[in-house]
Amino acid sequence: MVSVLSTSQRLHENLARLIADSAPGERLPSEPELARRMSVSRATLREAMRAFETQGMIYRRQGSGTYVTHPTQVIDSGLEVLQSIETLARHIGLPVSLGELHIDPRTPTEEEAQALNIELESGVICVRRVIMAQDHSAAYLVDTLPEDVLSPKALEVDFTGSVLDLLLKQGNPPLASSRCEINAVTASVDVARAMHIQRGDVLLRFVAYLYAGNGRVVDYSYSYFLPGYFRFHVVRRV
Amino acid sequence: MVSVLSTSQRLHENLARLIADSAPGERLPSEPELARRMSVSRATLREAMRAFETQGMIYRRQGSGTYVTHPTQVIDSGLEVLQSIETLARHIGLPVSLGELHIDPRTPTEEEAQALNIELESGVICVRRVIMAQDHSAAYLVDTLPEDVLSPKALEVDFTGSVLDLLLKQGNPPLASSRCEINAVTASVDVARAMHIQRGDVLLRFVAYLYAGNGRVVDYSYSYFLPGYFRFHVVRRV
DNA sequence: CAGATGTCAATTGTCAGACAATTGACATCT
DNA sequence: AGATGTCAATTGTCTGACAATTGACATCTG
Structure with missing residues (x-):
């Protein structure tokens, strides 16, 4: 065919x-x-x-x-197009690899339940991993998804570091858009430990809601970036 | 009519x-x-x-x-629509006022000349000001424009703190889009002095090129934001 | 001669009607 | 129960036409 x-x-x-x-x-x-x-x-x-x-x-x-x-x-397309960190890195020619990875099935925190609009008793999958560039940790990504959105099996088989790419490849549910909030923060204790940096180091943080075509929130994520490895930009129009 | x-x-x-x-x-x-x-x-x-x-x-x-x-x-429109900090603040209901203001006609630095694509001998206007919110400095904005783009007279008459709003109101040249690069940085000496904060404090920084309809760069700007006052987000689409 | 005016071809804006391809529900057959 | 055929509804595409605007050029006029 x-x-x-x-x-x-x-x-x-x-x-x-x-x-x-x-x-x-x-x-x-x-x-x-x-x-x-x-x-x-x-x-x-x-x-x-x-x-x-x-x-x-x-x-x-x-x-x-x-x-x-x-x-x-x-x-020159920027943040406004929805693509994974890995895809973005490939575009700018930055070789990245997957560092430490944790996949936790558990119940959501109150914040996560509210963000994902689900019950406190339902199950979520929490994916945490470090993105390495030039032998240093460059980013720390934490995704939380309702357990029915992503099968743990798919995660085991071909997880390359990007939840977004996996969802796109899976095709179900169809993704529509993402709302990404941008902040500058200092590294908290657990983020510092995960990235092997000092507590208080400056980080760029994205907090994102990923929406499916039917309006459901299918992914709630925190992304931390050490300055210097990635370059993020937005094209703004009148 | x-x-x-x-x-x-x-x-x-x-x-x-x-x-x-x-x-x-x-x-x-x-x-x-x-x-x-x-x-x-x-x-x-x-x-x-x-x-x-x-x-x-x-x-x-x-x-x-x-x-x-x-x-x-x-x-819910985000960063991808081109609007001034003042307009954005008004939308989210944050009352802001114009703090210390400097308007300098001078010749461009090498960086500015390259960014604006002009000669080193030509003239630019540099507008620096602090945006105040709740009696604290919340942002520090530095715009550099070729002198023929914005008349100093217009700046004197009705400058409310936003170069972008002034250019939009002026209507000439017609604005097309802006490319805004996003970083997390620590406050340098002069930024810290201008904003009355500690050197090394964490800041969100935008570096932006503003394009006119004919493709010319009409504004090159650095914007520094203290976390907590503004909330920036982007809507990302597939 | 300078400026206003008319003419005309080129180009985009809009329209009406038609048929192809796909979908989804329903009926029918095995 | 499941597979298959039928059919109306809906979007995708095509054709040909005319209206509105633009820009260049020629022409008129004071």
Whole structure:
């Protein structure tokens, strides 16, 4: 069975490439021309264009044409796209490995029960691990999930260090978005012990809720980052 | 002359309201039905739908229907929307005031010249100020702009503490997006002095490039935040 | 000559109608 | 009970057309 991309997907990729290859301010070919070139109807093309327009990559002016804005967004996506630390590290060329790993099935704390919107008596799986870079601990990640979301079996078989990648690969439940709160903190006693750093060292902390398509919270996580290893950024738009 | 909204704009607003008023997971009326109700063609409607789809507010399934995801994105926008600290503070109900303010016309440092992509001999305006909350300094913001972007006159007249708001109000040049890098740092000597805190205190730091529509960098800024006053978050999507 | 005005081709915005592909519920058969 | 066929509903895509706007050029006018 050959994996065939749908018309939309092909079109989207082709357009993305075209836009990425264009200089800022450059005018794209006209819609009839593009539709011919991409072998789709103008209506379908326009819908795809609208997608790029809402992302601020192009703007259209009636009577004049379609123009690309600066391609910052294309070559450079930030925190606003949901991807794991491992995927992010791979993109920036930082070799990372999985350090100490703990997988605890247990009952949730009051905070976790509230965050995940579950009963105190129900079960959760808590995944704690250290991410190593250049033989030093660079991050400490703690994920808490309802036990029915992720089977312990899947965790044993092919856990590479990323709960997010596992959930994405599993495909069920379908993930929608994540709300990530950003703080600067000093290392607490247990975080310092896990990362082998001094208590009081400065850390970047993310507290995140991961939402499934139906609105359910499927993962509540704390992530601690030692400055210098990762570079996080956000693209902000008007 | 009456200001009339274009068909697209009306449609967009109506759809936004409809989606916002829907419960998570709810199915929207069919496309032909919606097109009739909004008095537009199905093609136009679909283009607007695509806009909301790329924003993750709805998803469409062929043969089944169009569904709204949870309205997190609607009620809760984060760092990914470009707005000033003052606007953000107003939204969360934190009363802030402008503390010590310095406006320096000077020549750029090497770092600034490179960031703004200008000559070392050209002029820049450097705006430094402290943001106060509850009688304590909560943030320290340093903006550097090419001198032709912002007239010193505008700064004198109605500067409320936000360079971004001033540029948005001025409308020229039109702003497109901002790239904001996120770090956790300890206070350096001069930052500590400006904020009246201890050297070595933990701070959240943003380093941001503000882009105009033509791709030019119009503002290069450092922002330091004392933990506890502001809450920053990002909505991340697949 | 400078500025206003008209003309026109190119381009995006919108429309109507049609058919294809998929889904989900229901009925039917084994 | 489970597999299979049927069918209406819904989104995906296509075609061709016309309206509205833009920008360049020619033309008129004081």
